[in-house]
Amino acid sequence: MTRNPLAFPLSKGHAMPTENRDDTIAAHAPTLASAIPAGHGHVTTSEFKIRARDVNVFYGEKQALFDVSLDVPAKSVTAFIGPSGCGKSTFLRCINRMNDTIPSARVQGSIEIDGADVNAKSVDPVVLRSRVGMVFQKPNPFPKTIFENVAYGPKIHGLATGKAELEAIVEASLKKAGLWNEVADRLHQAGTGLSGGQQQRLVIARAIAVSPEVILMDEPCSALDPIATAKIEELIDELRNQFCIVIVTHSMAQAARVSQKTAFFHLGKLVESGPTEEMFTNPRDTRTQDYITGRFG
């Protein structure tokens, strides 16, 4: 936590020409995404899991997001940074259509996961959310047992045919979330009785249990102490081999530590995005620079 984000091990002297950057402007043309040279972020077109184009979000009359276009690579961690109220959480919630639950929210533009528009009429948000898991700012386990917390998703989606299979899923999910050793002997105790960090890992296990492809994390560590935060970050790093992870964070240091790609939002606009290393060493936009060096936000 105390680490200076700028002290991140940097590949020196890799300042990219702006026109090659995967930023708002460049991303308008899908072909430009491939313009990012291989060997820098290891991102190619086929590896993009989520592709957002001209996303506008309105809450009633108020516009919260302006023409956001962004590609999120598969099997890696993408961090959204920006000052409070900049729209990064709003954008995150568009990806699994959690904004549907807000009556006044209106989403325009397209967000595709594996080429399929999530806002299409044929897409059932219930199915979408089983593919796109979500972890919230405050740990929010159900007021049920640890087992029931993890088993709930598989149960409602019919992923397990028997008790044994369900137990196997729960165990595997808790193991993946690095929580198994701590809770194996008290699976049938209250999930809310765990510590904050454990609860957040339980919530991650709950999200993993339905085998999603994408996991969205909305400031998952903002309510946790540094040790619990470190554990979650470690977990995120392990999980990126299997999932496409998008994380919203207020901590530049965290973004620098866990993500491979970073997107900076400001006042509802995507200011710039690119490989994390670059964003932190050589931000193109002065606003980005000011923000990551702590001059505002």
Add this chain to the structure above:
Amino acid sequence: MTDAVLNPGAPAPKAAPLSAREALLKKRHRSEMWFRVQGIAAIVIAMIFLVVLVGRIVVQGYSTFETHTLTVPVYINPERVDVTALEGVNYDYIVAEALMKKLGVQDDDLGTTSAKIMDLTSRDFGFQLLNKLKADKSLIGKTVDVTGSVKADADLYYKGEIKRSTAEVDRKLDNQQLDWLDKLRTDGTVKAGFNTKFFSNSDSTEPEQAGVWGAVVGSAMMLVITALIAIPVGVLAAVYLEEFAPKNRWTDIIEVNINNLAAVPSIVYGLLGLALFINWLHVPRGSPLVGGLVLALMALPTVIIATRSSLKAVPPSIREAALGVGASKAQTVFHHVLPLAMPGVMTGAILSLAHALGETAPLLMIGMVAFVPGAPESFTSSATVLPVQVFIWENASERAFHERTAAAIIVLLVFMIVMNAAAVILRRRFERRW
């Protein structure tokens, strides 16, 4: 201070002199003290009212729970009993004869003495004799022990409610009758005991025979109807309005109207029930069914409001958590939100039922005010309920009914305390302290 920091150009406010600040501090403490005193005074006043209310009812009503019974050996004189017409026999006179024998007095030709004696014993004695003879005709010519209540006025004399010091013309019993009563008590013919009849009997024209059983059964049956209608309809309406309904002008109008309905005087619901259920749907008047329907209408807004507020109190993070793992809206509500809201829902429902239990005015409108000498046999037969029983007895002219009024209120209060306790227990049970 902060202003000064934020506006460096503005002149720093001058600090008040120390003495002035101390004075201000004292003033603040004083005003806090004054507020506390007012609060305590308010509580004391409320407690006094409560104690006076409950105290008066208990003082007036507790004597009902004691009663005086009389046991007398009755010789069933074959001359007075016509075996072929058992119903037509004057059993009261046979009992009076037995008592006259016991007291050593003779009846005159006009029957003055026997009439006075009959004023002391309940009509119940006669009915008991009739039933005994119906069961076993061989009793004719034998002596049987009969136990029954003394008449309400005699009971009041024993309890000290009718005093000998009152002028003879002003009381219902004359000096001779009081002498007899004294004698009967001293020789052990009359005994004091717990008044079980008050709980096992229903309403009666004779106060000593009147009880609350019919009213208790009527109240319970009516509440069953009310609960079966008001709770499911109210909870589902609230869940739909709170969780599913779009927030637009129509739902706003519905919400305002529900809140208004909760404030509609209960007698209006009685009129509605009269017009809707009795005149239009022809539900039998004065039955637990129609009473329950009317009270369900009345309880519905309260149940909806209580349910909505407890649904609102469920943290949105739980909804997000469920939606986030792909639960549908209905799964989110019924698996997570409603179970968490359940303690509040149950409390609201039981409190609104308790309120309905004490309701009188709408029931008078739907003809529940009749004299019903028995517990209702079905949901459609005539019934009386506790608050209406209180109302009927309070209007009765006989003095003994007034102590029964207070006793019935005690029963009603106990009924309510039990319901409220159930609400608390249910709340504790459902409430998951994680």
